[in-house]
Amino acid sequence: MRRYSIFTVFIGLLALQGCATPPLRGTGDLGVVIERAAGSIQVVETTHRTRLGQIAGLGDLSHASVNYSRDERYAYVFGRDGALTKVDLLKMRIEKRVMQSGNSIGGAISQDGRLIAVANYTPGGIKVFDSETLEQVADIPAIDHTGKPSKVVGLVDAPGNRFVFSLYDAGEIWVAELRDPAKPALHKFTNIGKEPYDGMITADGRYYVAGLFGEDGLALLDLWHLDAGVKRVLNGYGKGEQKLPVYKMPHLEGWAATGNELLVPAVGRNEVLVIDQNNWMEAGRIPVHGQPVFVVARPDNRQVWVNFAFPNNDTVQVIDVPSRAVVKTLKPGKAVLHMEFTPRGENVWVSVRDDDRVEVYDSETFAKIGELPADKPSGIFFTPRAHRTGL
């Protein structure tokens, strides 16, 4: 009798366990789709191309971006309203959430995975948080060399537990070294050019490049040689021609570094610029359908996919890198906002905001192989970003 009851309790416990724990799974094929207007995110899975769940209550997610913890379990979501939310992809719930400023624009996770930095517009600067607890560990206001506050853009992580970012209003680039978060060491570079609007870092974490809105050109910083300072490259690529009005700022996070070449969106021109990474000179231009917003390389660097600013945002073009030719033009639908490759690049996921869906394409045949409903989707972020510098 007694034996029987222990057995029952045991079985009962097992059953309870079974309820509380979802089946074991890895996270390497997971991702997040931002539903910008609803303030929710979808957790998706790229192996069977399905949606695993939806998490609501994340606030204003326009221009939201995501970083991942080094174990690829937690997503850190940076909202426009200044919120930083830590989401558990396995338990499918919000783990922690802090309102850290009035208005923010993106974030980065440190090399060692312990620090989360957030770039803010108001008040301009970066704030740094412990990635486990989301407790603030550093606050670096962006006060320029004349004492004026500035919006911060183009924040990326760099080797050496450093963060690099640009001051939009001031035209400065700062490198913050946070080996000891209590005492951030700052290197400031002034007069780097007018209105840096975003920045990127090459995959090896060596070169930081800021795109300039106020003039034609890019600002380049070699992180191996900080004393060499910031260099201007591609000066005057617009050749003094009047640039077209810009209805959406290009994003540099997706700048494509394809080995020896860097493909970047031209500001106010219907072109993708090719930069030779050996001498940082212009190596060519590729005419495209509109003003590029994201220029994203497939992981094998053979192709680059491009989407465009309003009013050409119904189109995606594929550039074949060796021939620098547009080899495919797709019309996914109204307002294509983002593209994200699966870890090895066989598929690309495309968000189509005004048609409320995400489409999945085979990157070799360009055939559409799947579709998922989503509420005004914008950014798509897959977990392998956890292991890439600058993403």
Added chain:
Amino acid sequence: MVKLLNKLFQVAGCGLLCVAVFFPGLAQAEPTAEAVAPAPARQKELINLVRQDCGSCHGLRLEGGLGLPLTPQALREKSPDALKETILYGRAGTPMPPWKPFLTDAESGWIVQMLLKGLP
């Protein structure tokens, strides 16, 4: 007379677009800004444009981003006509682009009214 016709159409649940379609001349003769509300379908498009496409610089909730905040509090003191012009012609030397290729004068005026009231 024009006003009356317009009223009639609006009462008929048809809005200004019908007027514009059936009597383009009449729509032209309408005074700009206040009275002229775009047709309901176009209103929806414009609200989406403001939230989403203006929102990419001004924030989805228009509380500011790279662009200035466009909330009623932020705009209250400003001249509606000047704001309408800013939307149509942009502001040189800043990222604010001209929207004239995509908006009529009246639509720009209507957007200003909506911004001042607070977007639905």
